[in-house]
Amino acid sequence: MINIDGSAGEGGGQILRTSLGLSLITGKPFRIEKIRAGRKSPGLLRQHLTAVNAAAKIGNAEVTGASIGSQALTFKPGNINPGEYKFSIGTAGSTTLVLQTVLPPLMLASSPSSISFEGGTHNPFAPPFDFLSKAFLPLVAKIGPQVTVELIRSGFYPAGGGEIRVRIEPAKSLNRVELVSRGKIKRAEGYALVAKLPDKIAERELAIIKNRLGWESSALHIRRDDTALSPGNVVSIEIEHENVVEVFTGFGEKGIRAEAVAEQAVKEAEAYLNSDAIVGEHLADQLLLPMALAGGGSYITLPLSLHSTTNIGTIKKFMDIDIEVSQIRDKLFKISLNS
Numbered sequence: 425m426i427n428i429d430g431s432a433g434e435g436g437g438q439i440l441r442t443s444l445g446l447s448l449i450t451g452k453p454f455r456i457e458k459i460r461a462g463r464k465s466p467g468l469l470r471q472h473l474t475a476v477n478a479a480a481k482i483g484n485a486e487v488t489g490a491s492i493g494s495q496a497l498t499f500k501p502g503n504i505n506p507g508e509y510k511f512s513i514g515t516a517g518s519t520t521l522v523l524q525t526v527l528p529p530l531m532l533a534s535s536p537s538s539i540s541f542e543g544g545t546h547n548p549f550a551p552p553f554d555f556l557s558k559a560f561l562p563l564v565a566k567i568g569p570q571v572t573v574e575l576i577r578s579g580f581y582p583a584g585g586g587e588i589r590v591r592i593e594p595a596k597s598l599n600r601v602e603l604v605s606r607g608k609i610k611r612a613e614g615y616a617l618v619a620k621l622p623d624k625i626a627e628r629e630l631a632i633i634k635n636r637l638g639w640e641s642s643a644l645h646i647r648r649d650d651t652a653l654s655p656g657n658v659v660s661i662e663i664e665h666e667n668v669v670e671v672f673t674g675f676g677e678k679g680i681r682a683e684a685v686a687e688q689a690v691k692e693a694e695a696y697l698n699s700d701a702i703v704g705e706h707l708a709d710q711l712l713l714p715m716a717l718a719g720g721g722s723y724i725t726l727p728l729s730l731h732s733t734t735n736i737g738t739i740k741k742f743m744d745i746d747i748e749v750s751q752i753r754d755k756l757f758k759i760s761l762n763s
């Protein structure tokens with residue numbers, strides 16, 4: 425039984441999600457204590473409980489301690505069952521983070537899976553739908569598994585009710601991918617998504633991108649989605665190079681000015697554009713697991729977040745993999761994984 429300390433490093437839900445996925449893949453049972461001890465409301469929230477139940481369902485696992493608020497659980501994995509599933513969070517909790525839990529085991533399964541996830545689709549502190557579809561999954565496709573994702577309905581805090589549908593085509597063997605050059609720039613665009621909110625908000629956000637990044641109006645777009653159950657607003661800056669697409673996001677919130685929402689995304693995009701990093705902060709922590717499963721890979725990135733260093737620690741609890749972090753120069757690092 426592997427013992428996991430949920431308060432280690434970043435102390436959030438990723439320790440639990442990585443453990444669930446790797447337990448199913450390696451067949452190693454684990455016990456986690458102090459779940460999300462680093463958060464204001466520790467223990468399992470609906471999103472984490474849905475992730476635990478989804479992992480248990482696809483992997484015929486035996487679980488104790490799977491209830492709201494629980495700060496400890498034991499997970500004994502069984503055989504992975506690819507197929508058709510539907511997982512509803514029941515709140516605005518992040519659908520993409522529940523997907524992050526079941527994707528690694530299902531992308532190595534013996535046959536494809538089709539899954540519908542209901543909940544939030546654009547949540548602060550989680551990968552928004554566009555980051556998932558345009559930045560993360562194309563890199564997973566280079567590693568091998570072909571994963572397509574469709575946004576059926578956007579879901580925002582507090583109502584949730586969004587839906588994404590995912591089709592996972594597993595790969596028989598995974599490729600080592602080296603992300604060491606961006607390649608030529610192909611596209612740079614900004615999007616302001618407004619759901620049940622006036623276009624004026626989106627116009628003010630796009631004006632910030634125009635002024636701060638000096639982009640033409642033709643690269644800036646308003647998106648409307650009035651099918652969402654509650655109002656929502658997200659600013660996405662997409663930067664596509666030959667070898668990688670990055671998506672930087674600002675999340676609208678009641679009481680936060682549109683200009684400040686756009687600034688969040690602009691600041692991240694600027695840091696990336698002014699660096700020689702190939703992948704930004706969020707891709708850096710999310711690529712670790714698929715690359716570890718591929719038996720290796722590498723990428724050049726910005727200084728590692730606590731999410732990345734914590735995820736390295738969790739992966740090493742389950743897998744015998746060498747993960748080397750070396751500094752290239754000021755604010756530029758290379759991560760190399762080798763089994």
Ligand code: AMP
Pocket residue numbers: 434435436437438439548549550551552555672673705706707709710731
């Ligand atoms: P945790 O806080 O432990 O639940 O993990 C949150 C996950 O969401 C990490 O993998 C983060 O990299 C990811 N994440 C948070 N914000 C963003 C964002 N703006 N874009 C993409 N991924 C994000």
